[in-house]
Amino acid sequence: xxxxxxxxxxxxxxxxxxxxxxxxxxxxxxxxxxxxxxxxxxxxxxxxxxxxxxxxxxxxxxxxxxxxxxxxxxxxxxxxxxxxxxxxxxxxxxxxxxxxxxxxxxxxxxxxxxxxxxxxxxxxxxxxxxxxxxxxxxxxxxxxxxxxxxxxxxxxxxxxxxxxxxxxxxxxxxxxxxxxxxxxxxxxxxxxxxxxxxxxxxxxxxxxxxxxxxxxxxxxxxxxxxxxxxxxxxxxxxxxxxxxxxxxxxxxxxxxxxxxxxxxxxxxxx
Ligand code: NAP
Numbered sequence: 117x118x119x120x121x122x123x124x125x126x127x128x129x130x131x132x133x134x135x136x137x138x139x140x141x142x143x144x145x146x147x148x149x150x151x152x153x154x155x156x157x158x159x160x161x162x163x164x165x166x167x168x169x170x171x172x173x174x175x176x177x178x179x180x181x182x183x184x185x186x187x188x189x190x191x192x193x194x195x196x197x198x199x200x201x202x203x204x205x206x207x208x209x210x211x212x213x214x215x216x217x218x219x220x221x222x223x224x225x226x227x228x229x230x231x232x233x234x235x236x237x238x239x240x241x242x243x244x245x246x247x248x249x250x251x252x253x254x255x256x257x258x259x260x261x262x263x264x265x266x267x268x269x270x271x272x273x274x275x276x277x278x279x280x281x282x283x284x285x286x287x288x289x290x291x292x293x294x295x296x297x298x299x300x301x302x303x304x305x306x307x308x309x310x311x312x313x314x315x316x317x318x319x320x321x322x323x324x325x326x327x328x329x330x331x332x333x334x335x336x337x338x339x340x341x342x343x344x345x346x347x348x349x350x351x352x353x354x355x356x357x358x359x360x361x362x363x364x365x366x367x368x369x370x371x372x373x374x375x376x377x378x379x380x381x382x383x384x385x386x
Contacts, residue, residue: 118147119169120366123162123183124176127153132174134384135359139371147367154179160186163210172204172366174359180244187212197247198277202362213365216248219358221256224297224326226357229347231324235296236260239280240288240312242270245328246301250278258297264288265302292318300327305335312337316344327351333385352381 122132128151136149152173154162159179163186166173175183180199184190187200188209194200200212224231237258239246242265253261264283265271275282283291292298298319304312306329314337316325324347327335338348356373364370 118145118171118367119150120147120172121150121152121170122174122176123152123154123159123166123179125153125155125178127151127176130174130176131355131381131384132176132359134380135356135377136363138377138380139363139369140367142374143367143369143371145367145369156182159183167205167208167210170205172202172362174362175201175203177244184212186210193217193251197251199244199247201248201358202365204365213361214248214251215358215361216245216354217251217255218361219354219356220249220252220328222357222360223349223351223353224252224256226353227324227347227349229324231347231349232296232322233257234259236262236294237297237299238283238288238291238295239263239299239301240314241265241301241303242267242274243301243303246274247277249299249301249328250274250280253297253299254278262291262295264291289315289318292316292323293320295319296323298323298325300325300329300335300337303329305329305337307331311335314340316340316346319344319346321345323347324349328354330355331385333382352385356381 122130140147183200190212194212194214197214202213204211233256237253261280262283266285271282325341326349328351330351341348
């Protein structure tokens, strides 16, 4: 039995069990993916105990940074992003990686329309997710990347780490005039949060808008983008694609996102 799961606090809202247990059944593995709500103060002790019985974990808020110090090894992607979302446990050793960048990049590559990756991208937000998104945009080959965030110090820190351009939050709309892709990585627009205020009139006609928030699937930002005839990319693809390399690392098979899984996710989000 190959046991895996997600660790976070809280974690009950996670869609990862639905995704991974679907693949465990589909590919016929003897396994189970569970949820483990672990308070920050218990992280070290609980992870040590669990690591004797588990092949790996996904890591979610608030442990993505803290867990780094509990890893025996860390790959280049996790080091560059400065956060771990996947642990692979082998003979008691904990290896940390980050598949969010892969998930975001695949979601852009598989968009129903072509996103101009030779252009400029503007990222809104400078939290944990923004670092994975900027890593992905650089991997995709974007020529220029700009970042704007409410708290300027965080904008500047990410801009320095990744060699991208820092934009003041109040200038975020002006900064959209020459972009081919706008990405919201703030938590604004999520169910229960205020919508993101962003006037899309400035964006060039061929630009695309991606919101990594996936609850709701179509945020106010994406509805506005649709009304303006811009290409729209929801955040659920990032979540589904980031799960694939994690599953492959634990179970040895790179899984597909098939129609049945899409339907189950749509039902869960409805
Ligand atoms: P986080 O680290 O808490 O960062 C939150 C970001 O939102 C910060 O940049 C913060 O700005 C900004 N923000 C919050 N309230 C704001 C407001 N009133 N005005 C302007 N900016 C505001 O969160 P995260 O981990 O980066 O996640 C962000 C979102 O991405 C969440 O909704 C999460 O569910 C989603 N996400 C999706 C995926 C996926 O697979 N699709 C993966 C990861 C995350 P300050 O720095 O100024 O506070």
